[in-house]
Amino acid sequence: MKDLDANMISAHQAGDRRALIRLYAQAADAVNDLDASCFYLTHAYVFALEAGASEAQTLHARLKAHGREA
Numbered sequence: 001m002k003d004l005d006a007n008m009i010s011a012h013q014a015g016d017r018r019a020l021i022r023l024y025a026q027a028a029d030a031v032n033d034l035d036a037s038c039f040y041l042t043h044a045y046v047f048a049l050e051a052g053a054s055e056a057q058t059l060h061a062r063l064k065a066h067g068r069e070a
Helices: 002-014 017-030 034-051 055-065
Strands: none
Touching: 002 017, 017 034, 017 055, 034 055
């Protein structure tokens, strides 16, 4: 997870939304806690929305499946 965190920091510094979407989705899959996973999924989803990325739909569906729709 340390490499993933370092890569996230680098992507944030570079403003690379495509990488941020991918990295936050990876982090969501890497943790063993639903709340933490949804935290990362929410970030990936927001970056996907901001970028107009097609992944937004899939990320939204994952959040809904976990009851995270408000």
